[in-house]
Amino acid sequence: MDSLHHVPPPPALSALSRPELEALLIELFGEVSTLKQTVAEQREEIARLKGLKGRPDIKPGIKPSGMEKGTGPAKLQKQGKRRGRGKVTPRVKVEEKVIRIGVPPGSVFKGFESFLVQDLVISASATCYLRERWVTPDGQTILAPLPDGINGHFGPELRRFVLMQYHQGQSTMPRLLDFLQSLGVAISKRQLVRLLNENHEGFVAEAQDVLRAGLETSPWVTVDDTGARHAGKNGFCTQIGNDWFAWFRSRPSKNRLNFLDLLRAGFTDYVLNDAAYAHMRAHGLPATLIALLAGCPQTRFADQAAWMAHLDQLGFTALTVTPSPVQIATEGALWGSVQAHEYLREAVILSDDAGQFNIGQHALCWVHAERLVHKLDTFNDQHRAAQTKIRGLIWDFYADLKAWQLKPGKRRASTLRARFDRIFRRRTGFVTLDRLLARLHANKAELLMVLDRPEIPLHTNGSENDIRCYVTRRKISAGTRSDGGRDCRDAFLGLAKTCDKLGIAVWDYLGSRLKVAGHAIIEPLDYYVRARLRPA
DSSP states (O other): OGGGGGSOOOOOGGGSOHHHHHHHHHHHHHHHHHHHHHHHHHHHHHHHHTTOOOOOOOOTTOOOOOHHHHTSOOOOOOOSSOOOOOOOOOSSOOOOOOOOOOOOTTOOOOOOOOOOOOOOOOOOOOOOOOOOEEEOTTSOEEEOOOOTTOOSSSOHHHHHHHHIIIIISOOOHHHHHHHHHHTTOOOOHHHHHHHHHSSOHHHHHHHHHHHHHHHHHOSEEEEEEEEEEETTEEEEEEEEEOSSOEEEEEESOOSHHHHHHHHTTTOOOEEOSHHHHHHHHHTTOOHHHHHHHHTSSOOEESSHHHHHHHHHHHTGGGOOOSSOHHHHHHHHHHHHHHHHTTOSSSOEEEESSOGGGOOSEEEEOHHHHHHHHHTOOOOSHHHHHHHHHHHHHHHHHHHHHHHHHHSOOHHHHHHHHHHHHHHHTOOOSOHHHHHHHHHHHHTHHHHTGGGTOTTSOSSOHHHHHHHHHHHHHHHHHOOBOSHHHHHHHHHHHHHHHHHHHHTOOHHHHHHHHHTOTTOOOOOOHHHHHHHHHSOO
């Protein structure tokens, strides 16, 4: 308390000039707006913990900025008659049926007029297979095998329908159960849950193979995450993908250690190599500790237990400094493992500026950057004018970046870099906006990564579109309970999205994997991903 005697008292409000009072008032407006948002978020969390229904998420006055669409080329007006839908070509065999009609005597037959009708037949069937059983002279029993695709007491067509409706059709389990029972299928809730969650190791493994193929061959990936509730606890689902694949994984946390572990695509080793040491240096691990790690002959560790035992032997676990040497060294060893398995060797990771995704060659989403300016609270005409002007400059710059991607050039790239500085070093007099511009300017290298890698996108709209299916699933079915159910949900959502991107019908894909009679031949999805992404 004695130290407070030396602190000068705050000036009286009556002693402040009008400009000083206006500046103080605007600053308080900003603080009140931030506190209101914090209180609203806390109330939502309290309501969720109490099991109450939260308030609808309605934010009047805050609309999507529309920068991506607004900076695209204008659509040409189509002249003339509107084009029809074209000829209908069914994917199934067309059955012809002649319809007769009574005509007066002397009428002349003029052929047939075709009228195509597509219909759907949904019915349940039950087959009792009588399997021959023989006993050989030496006493062995021989039993006739079941037809291909029969695995359990529910046939492949039913299993395909259940997986299709639940994962891609986004149906709920109770509604799916009612539908099957109304068709005459004798199935219980427990049996339906088993069809959805059990004996799908092949699908989970194929989803992981898709991730490995994407990480090995992609020049870039976009990443995002969203909330995921599992076993009654809040967690997170991470998405990794690009134009040719999508992959999801739910975990209890979303820190950088978790993201690096996901990038290993199922491998459990920790590797010390040049990439690992570079990461450690970039994140502030002292040179003496890096030299200690580099001086040991062992550079690869089979799993987490072996790695932590090594760190404990070197004395890392006894250190209590910030940042944690154990965490930074572990992040480096995980990144070393990712690089050792030839993942993301030259690829760019594009994110929305979440810190856990800042790994390797990292780029930032322009749509998220502009959204920060768009969502700023303004309290007078001067603020609104400054915000509008800066947004206009950013939109024009973004449009020129898109145009540069179509025809890259070094001279034009230099001009764009200088123009970036002029925009984000500008001082508007709106303190909050000026701070935001300075923060965005500090991310110049990541926002302008496209000038070095023209093939990467300027936004993470692909990730947000991919992860929307997970958000929909979460809204209609809440969370998962078992680890198997969580893994199946992640795997099937990723496989369905990958099929859509590759132009493969999910119905055909499931039919091929479940060996439905007359199914189409679908190769492993990682084969198609590698074929699309492999350099020519």
